[in-house]
Amino acid sequence: MSELRTQCIEHAKRDIQDCLVIGAGINGAVAAAALAGKGAKVTVIDKADFASFTSQESSNLAWGGIKYLENYEFPLVWGLCKSRNQLMDAYPGQVREIRFFTSIAKGFRKPRVLIYLGALLYWFMGRCRTRPPRLLSVARIRKEAPRVNTAPLAGGLEYSDCYFVENDTRFAFSFIRKVLQKGCNAINYMELVSGEWKNGHWECALRDPISGEAFSLRAKTLVNAAGPYTDRINAMLRIDSPFKHIFSKGAHIIVRQITKTNHVLTFFASDGRLFFMIPMGNRTCIGTTDTRVDNEVAEPSNDDVEFLLQNANTLLKLDQPLTKNDVIAQRCGVRPLVVKKEANVGNSEWTALSRKHEIDVHPERHLCSIYGGKLTDCINVGEEVTEIIESFGVHMFQSLESWYGEPSIQKRNRFESECRKHQLDGEQIDRLWRRYGKEAFQCLEKIRFSPALAEKTMGGLLRAELHLMAEREMVVCLDDLLRRRTRLALTEHRASLRCDPGLAEAAKILFGKNAEAEIERYFGQPLRS
Structure with missing residues (x-):
């Protein structure tokens, strides 16, 4: 199990949060990143993996x-x-x-x-x-x-x-990474069981389906960013919204x-x-x-x-x-x-509906719900949510560093220069920078200490990438790797993935002693040597 995920759970249990964000698709990810980038203490949870529902099924287009x-x-x-x-x-x-x-x-x-x-x-x-x-x-x-x-x-x-260039889920995960880099908490496979507004804050019961553990979390404010499940969450919390999906x-x-x-x-x-x-x-x-x-x-x-x-x-x-x-x-x-x-x-009207978003605000209970929306408009969603949460009394500050965007061109040039020392080619340099941002420097550190980590393994991934994912991306199962951290499950036949000579090594890096069991669970048959 991911050590980073365990740390996030412990931190979330210990401290009262400025905000709990329910749902880690694109809306929840940008809301949490914007709040974390402006100084709020945030925890974002999803009952499945990050960006594993609507946000992984788009056409991969950012269009006007x-x-x-x-x-x-x-x-x-x-x-x-x-x-x-x-x-x-x-x-x-x-x-x-x-x-x-x-x-x-x-x-x-x-x-x-x-x-x-x-x-x-x-x-x-x-x-x-x-x-x-x-x-x-x-x-x-x-x-x-x-x-x-x-x-x-x-x-x-x-x-x-x-x-x-990568895919929708990888883009959404870049905001989860921002949350973690700001010292806040992002937890996949964590379900909201109940929530109650009590004595000026939210008392939330959470359940970890992986460990079976149940625990409570306290938050001053709550953002419902559960995508298609927004109405169900509001019903659970007894919130009457003027909108529906x-x-x-x-x-x-x-x-x-x-x-x-x-x-x-x-x-x-x-x-x-x-x-x-x-x-x-x-x-x-x-x-x-x-x-x-x-x-x-x-x-x-x-x-x-x-x-x-x-x-x-x-x-x-x-x-x-x-x-x-x-x-x-x-x-x-x-x-x-x-x-x-x-x-x-009516059936003749709904096809004309647009993907605009609405945010339903309940100041008396320090809650807002995000309805609708699309990938293209995500930055605006993040900005709007921070204004709302600040209006609830959560202190924010204006950071000198933007809460969104790629690192500077100067850092990109330095990264490219370092990569050339390790004989990485242009395609590898571009991919590492796109996928990991400034954390790509950690890949280079791993390669510097162990040059073998620059070798390709499953799906053309470098060994160093897999080690970085194991440490920083909370890969819980093979579906997280193949469908969301990469797009291999979309571009390669299932049988080809099953026969990939790098599969066993990738699973070993990510899942340790549970590697063979995870391969058998995903493909439905044991690994043959």
């Missing part, structure tokens, strides 16, 4: 919401574009511009030139930070995107937005690399919605669906997979049609969409 222009939500798009630009500035290694290659079919509901003018407006609303859009003829699409089936097309356009299921499939061009291929699917084919290293992520569901937990159905495959085969010119056998992995989650509590949203 171009589709909301169709519903004339100009203030929302203006704000999201500003937030996207902020992420580009603060995270140059993790959030980068990418071109979207959009095809428009003959007879589409909007003229091609009007869509281009919308993209031009979008570029201006984005403060012209990206490359400008281009109107594309069918001939140009044939030349620049030969995999696209141009037979039904009137033309297309090209515009820019951003994507996460409705759920939209989004499914993606990952297949072999469809095209080597670094574009997001964008279409309008058979049901009229935007449909993406997103580069993911040597793979392609295809999605997404948009299905209304009633429950927080969603799985991709056979119909979802068939819809994605059928549209991909129709929209592309492939040597062989994609089949279920080509699906390497699936990802599926619910989008929690915020509406007024009394709203009765």
Whole structure:
């Protein structure tokens, strides 16, 4: 078991916290990082792993919401574009511009030139930070995107937005790392059992499903950032909110690399919605669906997979049609969409709902709840939460160092210089800096004392990375490693992972004497020597 996790539990039990944040997806992670960065004593918990629910099922895009222009939500798009630009500035290694290659079919509901003018407006609303859009003829699409089936097309356009170079979960974990670096507590696999506002603070009962231990935690304030479970937590705490969530299921499939061009291929699917084919290293992520569901937990159905495959085969010119056998992995989650509590949203209305966020504030009980939201707008969520918690009487201070963002370019240059001494190549340098920030220096320290730790193991990871994860990232099970600390479970066939010669060593570093048992639990069969 992670020594760091044990320390966080002990610290959380011992001291009354300025704030307890429930939920460690992107909303909870940024709320906790913002509070910790401004001097508050914070504990953030999640009943599963960090960013293991909605925050691990996104399309990996940081975008300004171009589709909301169709519903004339100009203030929302203006704000999201500003937030996207902020992420580009603060995270140059993790959030980068990418071109979207959009095809428009003959007879589409909007003229091609009007869509281009919308993209031009979008570029201006984005403060012209990206490359400008281009109107594309069918001939140009044939030349620049030969995999696209141009037979039904009137033309297309090209515009820019951003994507996460690693993945959504790795980005969310960077905020958990900020919490820990400030001496605060982040605890995965910790469930809130009950909470009571009593004598001016919250008395919370927590349960550790790993050890079975139950204990109490006291906090002056509470932030409900439980994502799709926000309503359930509020019901437990007897909080009456003016908002509620409705759920939209989004499914993606990952297949072999469809095209080597670094574009997001964008279409309008058979049901009229935007449909993406997103580069993911040597793979392609295809999605997404948009299905209304009633429950927080969603799985991709056979119909979802068939819809994605059928549209991909129709929209592309492939040597062989994609089949279920080509699906390497699936990802599926619910989008929690915020509406007024009394709203009765019809089936024709809910698809037009945006991913805006609302924060419900209860000053009399020192509690706020975050509803809705998306990755792109996360910094604003963190800033808003700190203002609210400060209004409850928690003392804050303005740090000279920002609570978000990558370390300075000077530190990045020093890191690169040190890496060259250990013969690390450019790809390894970029990856280490993206994933670990200034903690990447700890990888170099390990390599300096033991050069063998610079050797590659499972999935191309350096041994030093695995040791750093074991010490600093609270990897409790193989799913944490393969699905969230890396994206190997998305890009590699399960059978390939099972046969990877570095699997046993990686499990030994992370789980010690429990390594074989964890491999058997994850793959359902013992490791054969």
